[in-house]
Amino acid sequence: MLPDEVITNKIYLIRGEKVMLDRDLAELFNVKPIRLREQVKRNIEKFPVHFMFRLTNEEVEIMVSQNAIPSRQHLGGSLPYVFTEHGVLQLANVLKSGRATQVSIKIIEVFVKMREMLTDTLMLKLDIETIKKKLKNQDKNIELIFSY
Numbered sequence: 001m002l003p004d005e006v007i008t009n010k011i012y013l014i015r016g017e018k019v020m021l022d023r024d025l026a027e028l029f030n031v032k033p034i035r036l037r038e039q040v041k042r043n044i045e046k047f048p049v050h051f052m053f054r055l056t057n058e059e060v061e062i063m064v065s066q067n068a069i070p071s072r073q074h075l076g077g078s079l080p081y082v083f084t085e086h087g088v089l090q091l092a093n094v095l096k097s098g099r100a101t102q103v104s105i106k107i108i109e110v111f112v113k114m115r116e117m118l119t120d121t122l123m124l125k126l127d128i129e130t131i132k133k134k135l136k137n138q139d140k141n142i143e144l145i146f147s148y
């Protein structure tokens with residue numbers, strides 16, 4: 001199947017959400033981007049705002065300037081839809097192909113791994129803060145001992 005890195009490199013942080021571009025998903029699902037967008041438009045009621053949204057011109061310009069995408073032409077000439085983790089799953093249901101189902105499962109697994117890594121990092125930071133507090137208290141105790 002697909003290596004995790006291929007999928008991870010297609011996940012962007014936009015509006016505080018981890019999302020994937022419609023063009024990248026079309027490529028992964030092995031469908032034409034225009035067909036993917038058609039299915040979305042036909043089933044728009046299945047894609048609430050927290051599943052999918054459309055990028056603004058400014059957001060596209062930021063992505064191009066940060067080299068996240070090579071150029072506006074890479075997006076196919078229109079403002080792309082972007083899909084959250086839940087949107088990717090819903091998209092696979094709308095496309096109804098075996099490939100879309102398999103790839104969406106893999107994408108969801110990558111999203112879960114990313115979330116687990118974030119949780120692990122947060123736990124590590126909390127542990128470090130706890131150690132710092134203990135060390136600070138020990139420093140105070142040692143100073144107190146020396147003063148006696």
